[in-house]
Amino acid sequence: MEPKKDKPWKKNLYENNGYEDNYTDENFLKDLKKNYNIREFTFLECFYGVTKVSQEISCVSLFLVIFHDLYVNTIQPQKLLFNSFVFTGFGYIAYIITDTEKIHNVIEDSKTVGVVLLFGYMFSPLLHTLTDSISTDTIFFNTFIILSFHLLLHDYGIDGFLVSKTVSLNCGIFASICLASRLSTTHHAFVLLVISAEVFVLKPLLFEKIWRPWMLIPMTAVTIFFLQNISQLLGSIYIIILTFINVIFPYIFQKLTHKKCTISGPWDEALIEDLNNETNKKFT
Amino acid sequence: MNICLASDFFFPNHGGVEEHIYNLSQCLLARGHKVIIITHSYGNRKGIRYMTNGLKVYYLPIRVFYNQCILPTMICNIPILRNIFIREQIQIVHGHSAFSALAHEAMQVGVLMGLRAIFTDHSLFGFADLSAVVTNKFLQICLAFTNHCICVSHTGKENTVLRARMPASSVSVIPNAVNASQFIPNPRNRASPDTNIITIVIVSRLVYRKGIDLLAGIIPYFKHQRNINFIIAGDGPKRELLEEIREKNNMQDRIQMLGALEHSDVRDVLTCGHIFLNTSLTEAYCMAIVEACSVGLHIVSTKVGGVPEVLPEYLNVILSSPDVRSLILALEETIAKIIRHRKGIIYDNEIVCPYEINQIVSKLYNWTDVAIRTEKVYKKVLDEPEKTLKDIMKTILSRSGFYLYLLVVSLCHLILKFMNWFQPSNQIDICHNYNQRSKEKQKTKL
Numbered sequence: 160m161e162p163k164k165d166k167p168w169k170k171n172l173y174e175n176n177g178y179e180d181n182y183t184d185e186n187f188l189k190d191l192k193k194n195y196n197i198r199e200f201t202f203l204e205c206f207y208g209v210t211k212v213s214q215e216i217s218c219v220s221l222f223l224v225i226f227h228d229l230y231v232n233t234i235q236p237q238k239l240l241f242n243s244f245v246f247t248g249f250g251y252i253a254y255i256i257t258d259t260e261k262i263h264n265v266i267e268d269s270k271t272v273g274v275v276l277l278f279g280y281m282f283s284p285l286l287h288t289l290t291d292s293i294s295t296d297t298i299f300f301n302t303f304i305i306l307s308f309h310l311l312l313h314d315y316g317i318d319g320f321l322v323s324k325t326v327s328l329n330c331g332i333f334a335s336i337c338l339a340s341r342l343s344t345t346h347h348a349f350v351l352l353v354i355s356a357e358v359f360v361l362k363p364l365l366f367e368k369i370w371r372p373w374m375l376i377p378m379t380a381v382t383i384f385f386l387q388n389i390s391q392l393l394g395s396i397y398i399i400i401l402t403f404i405n406v407i408f409p410y411i412f413q414k415l416t417h418k419k420c421t422i423s424g425p426w427d428e429a430l431i432e433d434l435n436n437e438t439n440k441k442f443t
Numbered sequence: 444m445n446i447c448l449a450s451d452f453f454f455p456n457h458g459g460v461e462e463h464i465y466n467l468s469q470c471l472l473a474r475g476h477k478v479i480i481i482t483h484s485y486g487n488r489k490g491i492r493y494m495t496n497g498l499k500v501y502y503l504p505i506r507v508f509y510n511q512c513i514l515p516t517m518i519c520n521i522p523i524l525r526n527i528f529i530r531e532q533i534q535i536v537h538g539h540s541a542f543s544a545l546a547h548e549a550m551q552v553g554v555l556m557g558l559r560a561i562f563t564d565h566s567l568f569g570f571a572d573l574s575a576v577v578t579n580k581f582l583q584i585c586l587a588f589t590n591h592c593i594c595v596s597h598t599g600k601e602n603t604v605l606r607a608r609m610p611a612s613s614v615s616v617i618p619n620a621v622n623a624s625q626f627i628p629n630p631r632n633r634a635s636p637d638t639n640i641i642t643i644v645i646v647s648r649l650v651y652r653k654g655i656d657l658l659a660g661i662i663p664y665f666k667h668q669r670n671i672n673f674i675i676a677g678d679g680p681k682r683e684l685l686e687e688i689r690e691k692n693n694m695q696d697r698i699q700m701l702g703a704l705e706h707s708d709v710r711d712v713l714t715c716g717h718i719f720l721n722t723s724l725t726e727a728y729c730m731a732i733v734e735a736c737s738v739g740l741h742i743v744s745t746k747v748g749g750v751p752e753v754l755p756e757y758l759n760v761i762l763s764s765p766d767v768r769s770l771i772l773a774l775e776e777t778i779a780k781i782i783r784h785r786k787g788i789i790y791d792n793e794i795v796c797p798y799e800i801n802q803i804v805s806k807l808y809n810w811t812d813v814a815i816r817t818e819k820v821y822k823k824v825l826d827e828p829e830k831t832l833k834d835i836m837k838t839i840l841s842r843s844g845f846y847l848y849l850l851v852v853s854l855c856h857l858i859l860k861f862m863n864w865f866q867p868s869n870q871i872d873i874c875h876n877y878n879q880r881s882k883e884k885q886k887t888k889l
Contacts, residue, residue: 170597171752172618173807180615180816181591187611188601426567426602429724429747429765431656 191424199416205409210372211315213405217375217382219306219331220397222358224385226338229347236350243354250365257368275356283339283349290340298337305334314363324363331359375405444821445477445532449549450539451512453482453500457706459730460540460565463619465494470814472496477876479531481524481549483513497877501527505545515544517551517851521858522866524552529871535821537561538589541568541578547585554588554835555855559824562586563593564603567727567748579606583843588835590824593617593817595728596749602727608842617816618753619728621737623805625710628739628797632714634672636785641778642672644716644740646709646731647723649679654722654745656681659688660767661722661774666692671778676712678703713738718777724765726750736760737804739797741781743773758800832856 168175168184175182200208228234251268255261290298309330312323335355339348379401387394448468452460468478473496484490484502492500503523508514528536536553538546541564550560562585569575586592586607592614594600600614634640647653658675662685665671675685675698682700689698704712713719719735721744729750732742736758744750745765754760761777763769784794836849 171755172596172616172749173753173755180617180819181612183611188605191601191605422570422605424601424605425598426725426748427569427571428652429654429745431654431724432766 195423202413205413207372209409210375213401215313217378218358220382236347240350254365279352284345286336287345287348290337302334302337305330446535447479447533448537449481449546451543451545455485466810468498470810512544520548521552529868530874535559539563540565551588557829560589561591562589567602567725582607584848587838587842591820595619596752598749599727615820620808620810620813621733623737626734626737629714639670642716643718643720644674645720646676649677649681654724657722659684662688663692664771673698676701676704737801739800741777
């Protein structure tokens, strides 16, 4: 049957008498949108974004350096504790400056600190011996895996399938509890736990607010310095990893973005906007 | 023609696909074809059953794996499917629904045995998330076996062509249909015009995909319009949400929640209302609005997927974008129309008589028409040459590029060869056709 050309084909199911069922009009796939609302990133944008990842890697490395120094007894725990308190104090002031509203919370926050320190001190003998019976190799390997998970799940400011603040925080704390059992005294363990709380709990809160890409330079320098002190090899590995993450991966990502092809069209599931949205509230 | 419809979804299950298969098979039977249905066993319902007009249904002894589907092993069911196809002298295997593993297996075995395969797609799929990527890959492989594909709407066709890489010329669009005679209007069931009450009906499974969250945003808006009532039929995980909304807004007396309904009761519920509200977020065809339309209700629906293609606007249909605000505006417009009509102010053709609408719908969508159009597709594929193993493998490679699956196909082929030796087809009894004798008698009488 020849389609009757006098009546144009319409995209509906009730007016196309005379057209074959498998007739394909030139309007076919007219509503198809390719790469709809896709953003092309410049290399600098990618680089700035990825500094957050290398920052977290540096922090984890520094935490491990601190553990190493405690482990081989090259550092006094009291000294470390005092220094960390000083740094935390500065950090807290910076945190308040970013949002002066927070000044009302000072008393509340200091109470929390008190409670955490008290309970931390009370439970550190228990936490110190918690994983005592496990062999050192297992502990180190476990720490490596857990901290990798921490890095993988950490919130770098982008919503994603893998991002989970709680799991990532728990990974960090778990790793420090594992490591604490390798230290010589309960006091050492307590100091390590305090530091882990600073690195994994407080630091992300602060850096979320004040992080600027240039801060990577001092941070990297400090990390490289300490790692070189421990071993040449560690320092070089760290530098290689950092170049890959900061330069090569963003470059590849940026080069390959134009190959991305997402298809959207009328068959997509409609998204529901948030019902508690301001405009909707006014309307209803 | 001897046709086998295969799908995981069939009676005693209820739904769009089941309805489609049943009605299509009845119409094909009436047109003198031999139709059998293959599905998996449902609880106690196993073996061979005969349904209305001698429709033979095989409930195969295969375990349900997930979501009413069998485990897609691709090889385990070859012997039994081969046996059935030979016994029943099947020429065409017609699979239904992309989710049905049994349909894909039956089509694969059928094509490898030299039969023709047709596939009807009832659903739409996105391309965005990971699960879509995986299922689309599988569909590319499975549809490489089919000779022809049928979609229920043009949007569905675009979707299938994109995600399964079928050539557009071998995809037909044949919509679903309704039994308009089962959905005759009955305006007497409604609240009488003097009471000023307007009832909004929702018949749908209460799940996320049906946009129940939108509905939950709409209901509070009508809190203070005391003449607006709701009837909600259907059940599902989102029922609690609606009950909570109902309680929060003190609307217990104005919102009736009926729970799941038998399909035969839907008409009686529909006739109680003035407006039918459909809030689906994605829909290939949307049977519900066609049913409601043929009962003569005003339709307010979201404009998603294939919905805009289904009904013309002059049948009291208003489509809106899928958000709370536009849906409320569309409802307000419809309510204003009904009130104007009650007061006797009528603009030209603003409201069409329900009985007239029923007539129009029955002309637009009826199963006989669907069966005739499907039959055309059957005739067409029977004229096509048989697919050789080489053809099949080539299509799989060109569409999906998935080399590993060639091994599965070859294994299936070898198993079929083995079965041909182990149980030659001339040793399989050919079964008698139901009603054959009485039909012949009728013919001789005539």
